[in-house]
Amino acid sequence: MKARAFPLGLGRLAVQFGALFALAMLAMGLVVFLVAQQRIARRIDDALEYHSSKYLAPDHGQPASSAVIAARIAAWQAQKALSERTYILLGRDGRVLAGRLRIPLPPPGFSQVRYVSRAHVVHRGRALATRLPDGSLFVVVQHSEASESLEAILPGVVLAIFASALLAGLAATMLFARQTALRLAETQAAADAIARGDLSRRIATERLDGMFAAQAASLNRMLDRMEDMVNAQRQFSSALAHDLRTPLTRLRGLLSSAQPTGAAVNDGLIERAERECASVIAIFDALLRLAELETGRHPTAVAPLDLGTLVADVAETMEPVLADHGGALRLGPVDAAVVRADAGLVNQLLVNLLENVATHTPPGTTATLRVERAREGAVVVLADDGPGLASEDRSRVMRPFERGPESAGRRGSGLGLSIAQAIVRFHGGTLALADNAPGLEVRMTFPA
Amino acid sequence: MMRHADRVVTRDMLLEHVWGYAFAPTTNIVESNMSRLRTRLVELGVDPIETQRGHGYVLRSGACA
Numbered sequence: 001m002k003a004r005a006f007p008l009g010l011g012r013l014a015v016q017f018g019a020l021f022a023l024a025m026l027a028m029g030l031v032v033f034l035v036a037q038q039r040i041a042r043r044i045d046d047a048l049e050y051h052s053s054k055y056l057a058p059d060h061g062q063p064a065s066s067a068v069i070a071a072r073i074a075a076w077q078a079q080k081a082l083s084e085r086t087y088i089l090l091g092r093d094g095r096v097l098a099g100r101l102r103i104p105l106p107p108p109g110f111s112q113v114r115y116v117s118r119a120h121v122v123h124r125g126r127a128l129a130t131r132l133p134d135g136s137l138f139v140v141v142q143h144s145e146a147s148e149s150l151e152a153i154l155p156g157v158v159l160a161i162f163a164s165a166l167l168a169g170l171a172a173t174m175l176f177a178r179q180t181a182l183r184l185a186e187t188q189a190a191a192d193a194i195a196r197g198d199l200s201r202r203i204a205t206e207r208l209d210g211m212f213a214a215q216a217a218s219l220n221r222m223l224d225r226m227e228d229m230v231n232a233q234r235q236f237s238s239a240l241a242h243d244l245r246t247p248l249t250r251l252r253g254l255l256s257s258a259q260p261t262g263a264a265v266n267d268g269l270i271e272r273a274e275r276e277c278a279s280v281i282a283i284f285d286a287l288l289r290l291a292e293l294e295t296g297r298h299p300t301a302v303a304p305l306d307l308g309t310l311v312a313d314v315a316e317t318m319e320p321v322l323a324d325h326g327g328a329l330r331l332g333p334v335d336a337a338v339v340r341a342d343a344g345l346v347n348q349l350l351v352n353l354l355e356n357v358a359t360h361t362p363p364g365t366t367a368t369l370r371v372e373r374a375r376e377g378a379v380v381v382l383a384d385d386g387p388g389l390a391s392e393d394r395s396r397v398m399r400p401f402e403r404g405p406e407s408a409g410r411r412g413s414g415l416g417l418s419i420a421q422a423i424v425r426f427h428g429g430t431l432a433l434a435d436n437a438p439g440l441e442v443r444m445t446f447p448a
Numbered sequence: 449m450m451r452h453a454d455r456v457v458t459r460d461m462l463l464e465h466v467w468g469y470a471f472a473p474t475t476n477i478v479e480s481n482m483s484r485l486r487t488r489l490v491e492l493g494v495d496p497i498e499t500q501r502g503h504g505y506v507l508r509s510g511a512c513a
Contacts (some may be wrong), residue, residue, distance in 0.1 A: 283471065344469075347467075355473060
């Protein structure tokens with residue numbers, strides 16, 4: 001699969017995400033910088049306090065006087081130690097009593113000061129000034145070198161962070177967009193192939209991961225279902241054409257042989273022609289009803305319905321029919337079970353199924369109708385002790401125009417069980433065929 | 449049929465008004481039930497229902513005892 005150019009929207013998205021990422025990184029850098037600066041300042045203050053207290057320490061039990069401190073400063077200077085700190089003692093009038101640094105008189109406590117080093121460079125520093133009892137001022141000054149250098153590199157650091165974050169953000173979003181586009185390409189390719197008519201095409205999932213794999217799997221499941229439905233529709237149409245062609249061909253044959261002969265002979269022909277017409281019409285009626293039910297557009301009268309009463313009524317009506325066909329119908333245990341259903345449709349459902357028993361089982365077959373209450377709702381069970389159906393035929397006969405193995409020569413639209421199933425599904429229930437050993441059991445479950 | 453005495457009642461009329469079925473059954477529901485009814489009536493000694501082939505049934509008021 002060739003990678004496509006990114007759609008325009010995704011490119012703009014990459015820039016936006018890159019800029020956002022860069023800004024976030026910049027803000028984070030500033031926070032880090034401020035925190036570092038704060039910590040450095042705190043450490044300088046701690047050092048100032050520590051060294052100040054060392055010089056102000058009591059001398060032989062007495063608080064250190066100006067003279068003692070001046071002597072301590074002189075001693076420190078004598079060491080010529082290289083230090084980032086320096087000490088001065090200023091008199092009440094601002095005169096320098098000890099120390100070398102020249103600075104304006106700082107206020108007592110911590111303050112920022114500027115001073116000129118011996119190399120004539122202006123430095124910034126932090127000062128801690130302590131007023132002595134005699135009015136003179138003891139000042140410790142620390143050159144804030146770390147803070148100064150930190151500020152010096154700030155613009156460069158900011159620029160570097162911003163630039164690298166922008167680049168990283170752009171690269172990350174471009175990569176993300178590219179990976180997304182690559183994965184979507186699989187879906188796109190499959191969709192295009194299906195649009196061109198290849199219904200068996202599926203999205204290749206082996207190179208997909210995470211949510212893309214989950215989405216592709218769910219789309220593939222949808223495509224499986226749709227392919228099934230399209231195939232069923234195709235099969236249905238060709239079966240319909242075939243089934244209508246047979247009675248129509250016979251009808252044409254009958255009518256062409258009717259012309260030359262007399263009226264007396266035509267009487268029987270017309271009766272047979274009428275029968276063929278009736279079977280064509282029956283197929284269309286059944287198809288229309290099936291279509292109505294499956295699209296849910298049946299003008300319905302759904303109301304609370306006692307299945308027990310209805311089943312008993314149908315059994316009473318159909319018992320003579322089964323008896324005429326040499327069989328028998330018994331009414332088994334019938335529990336009262338009220339469900340929401342369309343009485344007309346449920347009547348048709350049960351009559352259709354009992355007619356199936358009457359026409360498709362040999363004489364001597366006994367059918368039993370019963371109503372049970374189950375956890376999932378009310379179940380109407382029609383069981384017979386006839387020859388039954390092999391398990392592969394049980395799933396086949398539910399499809400439109402499919403018939404049982406023994407019914408090739410018999411009349412019937414081949415839609416009876418499809419309509420029965422459509423009626424049960426219309427009520428939100430299920431219709432299942434099972435082995436009654438011997439015979440067939442039809443279980444219709446209606447939700448309570 | 450009593451309300452329609454001496455008039456022809458068709459198979460479809462019976463289906464719709466007696467059973468309330470709006471669909472066309474493929475078996476002889478009406479015929480089977482009608483013959484059961486006639487058997488019972490003959491057992492009682494009357495046979496007022498007449499079959500009109502291709503049309504329907506007529507209840508003969510004169511034949512009711």
